[in-house]
Amino acid sequence: MVNRLNLKLSKNGFTRKIPLYIMITPFLIAFCIFTVIPIFSSIVLSFFSYDMVGKFDFVGVDNYFRMIMDDDVFPISFKNTLLFAIVTGPLGFMLSFVLAWFINEFSPKIRTFLSFLFYAPALVGNAYFIWKIVFSGDSYGYINSFLLSLGLITEPVIWLKDANYIMTIIIIVQLWQSMGVSFLANISGLQNINGELYEAGSIDGIRNRWQELWYITFPSMKNILLFSAVMQIQASFAAGTVAVELAGFPSVNHAADTIVAHMMDVGTVRYEMGYASAIAVFLFGMMAITRIVIGKLLDMVGK
Amino acid sequence: MKSLLKRKKFFFRKSDKVKVQREASAVKRYTRSKVGNVFYFLFLGAFGLFSVLPLIYCVTSSFKPLDEIMIFPPRLVVVVRPTFENYLSLPNLLSNLKIPLSRYVSNSLFVSIITTALYVFISTMAAFVLAKGNLKGSKTVFMIIQFALLYTSYTLAVPQYLVFSNLKMIDTYWVYILPYLASTMGVFLMKQYIDGYVPNALMEAAEIDGAGYFRIFFKIIIPIVKPCLLTLTLFGFRDVWSAVPQGTIFSEQLKTLPQVMAQITSGGIARSGSAMAVTVIMMIPPILVYIISQSNVVEAMSSAGIKE
Numbered sequence: 001m002v003n004r005l006n007l008k009l010s011k012n013g014f015t016r017k018i019p020l021y022i023m024i025t026p027f028l029i030a031f032c033i034f035t036v037i038p039i040f041s042s043i044v045l046s047f048f049s050y051d052m053v054g055k056f057d058f059v060g061v062d063n064y065f066r067m068i069m070d071d072d073v074f075p076i077s078f079k080n081t082l083l084f085a086i087v088t089g090p091l092g093f094m095l096s097f098v099l100a101w102f103i104n105e106f107s108p109k110i111r112t113f114l115s116f117l118f119y120a121p122a123l124v125g126n127a128y129f130i131w132k133i134v135f136s137g138d139s140y141g142y143i144n145s146f147l148l149s150l151g152l153i154t155e156p157v158i159w160l161k162d163a164n165y166i167m168t169i170i171i172i173v174q175l176w177q178s179m180g181v182s183f184l185a186n187i188s189g190l191q192n193i194n195g196e197l198y199e200a201g202s203i204d205g206i207r208n209r210w211q212e213l214w215y216i217t218f219p220s221m222k223n224i225l226l227f228s229a230v231m232q233i234q235a236s237f238a239a240g241t242v243a244v245e246l247a248g249f250p251s252v253n254h255a256a257d258t259i260v261a262h263m264m265d266v267g268t269v270r271y272e273m274g275y276a277s278a279i280a281v282f283l284f285g286m287m288a289i290t291r292i293v294i295g296k297l298l299d300m301v302g303k
Numbered sequence: 304m305k306s307l308l309k310r311k312k313f314f315f316r317k318s319d320k321v322k323v324q325r326e327a328s329a330v331k332r333y334t335r336s337k338v339g340n341v342f343y344f345l346f347l348g349a350f351g352l353f354s355v356l357p358l359i360y361c362v363t364s365s366f367k368p369l370d371e372i373m374i375f376p377p378r379l380v381v382v383v384r385p386t387f388e389n390y391l392s393l394p395n396l397l398s399n400l401k402i403p404l405s406r407y408v409s410n411s412l413f414v415s416i417i418t419t420a421l422y423v424f425i426s427t428m429a430a431f432v433l434a435k436g437n438l439k440g441s442k443t444v445f446m447i448i449q450f451a452l453l454y455t456s457y458t459l460a461v462p463q464y465l466v467f468s469n470l471k472m473i474d475t476y477w478v479y480i481l482p483y484l485a486s487t488m489g490v491f492l493m494k495q496y497i498d499g500y501v502p503n504a505l506m507e508a509a510e511i512d513g514a515g516y517f518r519i520f521f522k523i524i525i526p527i528v529k530p531c532l533l534t535l536t537l538f539g540f541r542d543v544w545s546a547v548p549q550g551t552i553f554s555e556q557l558k559t560l561p562q563v564m565a566q567i568t569s570g571g572i573a574r575s576g577s578a579m580a581v582t583v584i585m586m587i588p589p590i591l592v593y594i595i596s597q598s599n600v601v602e603a604m605s606s607a608g609i610k611e
Contacts, residue, residue, distance in 0.1 A: 016515070017436070017438065017516075019515060019517045020436040023428040023431065023520065024428065024438075026425045027426065027428065027429035027484070027485075027490060028444075030425070030485040031451075031485045031487065033466060033470075033481075034463060035451050035485045035486075035487065036447070037466060038459040039451060039462075041462040041465075042454075045458075045462075052461070102343065102346075103347070112594075112598055114351060115597065116593065116597070117354050117355045118350065118354050119354075120354050120355045120357070121354055122541070123541065123586060123589050123593060124357050124582075124586055129357070130357040133360075176353065176354070179354065184537070184597075185531075185534065187600075188530045188534050188600060191600075192500050221499075223495035223496065223499035224495055224499065226495065227491060227495045230452060230453070233453065234453055238455045260455060263455070263457055267458060273458070277458045279458075280455050280457065284453055284454050287453040288450055291453060
């Protein structure tokens with residue numbers, strides 16, 4: 001037995017690891033060609049002026065300078081994105097965990113049914129269209145017709161074109177939509193926690209559900225929680241589609257323009273790819289910093 | 304009282320090892336207060352209803368005649384005069400296509416199935432190597448993967464287009480498939496899952512038994528990560544099924560269903576009925592994949608029982 005063990009361990013060299021290289025190569029090739037190279041060229045492009053037909057002009061950090069000093073819309077979109085991320089990020093993260101945690105104690109059939117309900121918006125695809133009907137600016141909109149019939153308002157409110165309401169509406173819709181990838185990931189993570197841990201915990205003096213959650217569930221879920229946090233950062237900072245679909249493009253007084261919406265304006269309407277790339281790099285910086293902070297925070301969980 | 308007990312058994316899973324063990328070891332179970340219960344069900348009910356509303360609205364609207372879709376005040380669920388007109392008019396609307404509808408359907412199925420299968424397989428392999436392979440540089444590579452996930456895909460469209468055109472892949476099936484294989488979300492999720500739920504002891508035991516890495520991957524890793532694998536299949540299929548490539552597909556023979564359906568839904572108010580029917584039809588495959596994958600997730604969970 002000892003001999004056999006030694007033999008196997010001595011074989012632990014490069015030849016034994018060849019299968020590992022074979023298994024990771026397909027992904028790495030695709031990743032390099034279709035993700036790393038485009039990201040890299042986008043970063044390089046941010047130092048150039050390029051309108052998609054003319055030639056590349058090296059402009060140094062002018063694009064970044066312009067973004068901060070010389071663009072009236074950028075500060076607004078920065079403020080909107082920050083507000084949006086601060087509200088929808090943590091709330092969406094908690095909501096997707098809490099709901100998964102709630103439905104986790106039902107029987108499998110009911111659990112599948114409930115998770116279907118919560119996941120439905122993601123399955124329908126562009127499900128936010130329903131909010132367009134709900135908040136429709138004419139008297140056909142559900143909210144307007146409801147408020148009109150109650151006599152609370154005398155004429156329809158143009159919800160989606162009013163700078164006072166639009167940001168709140170988009171935040172609500174984004175939260176409602178946040179039961180996506182991280183919700184299902186949380187469900188599969190919760191179900192894989194070893195049941196014996198709970199038993200051991202109760203012997204070790206865990207007295208209520210909250211302690212159970214903090215000392216056992218969270219630490220066992222740490223990996224999945226980090227994943228869902230990253231997905232949530234991505235969803236809340238890079239939100240653009242919902243805002244553009246509901247508020248129009250650009251929105252009234254830029255009240256609902258996020259950084260991504262602004263980037264779309266610069267890139268696909270004005271064809272200033274260099275400048276759009278600079279905005280993308282800036283946004284990436286914001287998300288990367290948040291990601292690092294959250295990684296540190298999650299390290300403290302359950303201690 | 305007895306019926307209440309029965310109901311409780313139906314609602315809460317019987318095979319819950321945790322609870323059985325707790326009862327057996329006579330440890331007090333932690334239950335919610337009555338107020339907590341009321342809050343719990345109200346919250347679940349309200350949120351569930353709110354989430355499923357668009358789906359219900361789509362389905363009911365697809366059976367409404369046009370005047371009923373436009374009615375004031377709008378009806379959300381009730382259909383007074385149900386009709387199949389919206390569905391029956393689809394063949395007529397699609398009859399002036401240059402190529403038969405079946406081509407779009409088969410394109411869609413082909414692209415979605417191939418891409419999803421490759422995506423799940425390649426991501427899982429890569430995640431396994433990153434999680435358990437102890438290769439030099441794995442940590443750095445994984446860091447790059449995680450941060451790449453945060454880069455907004457918006458400005459990547461142009462560089463990706465250039466890559467495609469340099470590889471002479473414009474207007475081929477590759478533009479549907481390859482970007483997904485490079486997507487980092489699957490590797491990230493799978494790596495987190497393997498790290499969390501595949502004990503190192505299991506790996507060591509297999510290595511001592513002389514199992515090679517291919518064997519370990521197929522015989523040990525795949526069964527354990529099956530729930531995550533199924534969930535990833537759903538994510539992949541859902542995304543690919545509705546994907547519309549921007550400016551990389553020109554031949555009509557290579558287009559998929561979402562592209563041809565977009566032509567119908569952009570037909571204005573007079574076509575809102577047909578648009579709803581189209582939305583419902585397009586929803587069916589992802590929902591089927593959802594049901595198959597998630598019911599298997601639950602099954603895989605209750606039969607896994609991995610112990611460290």
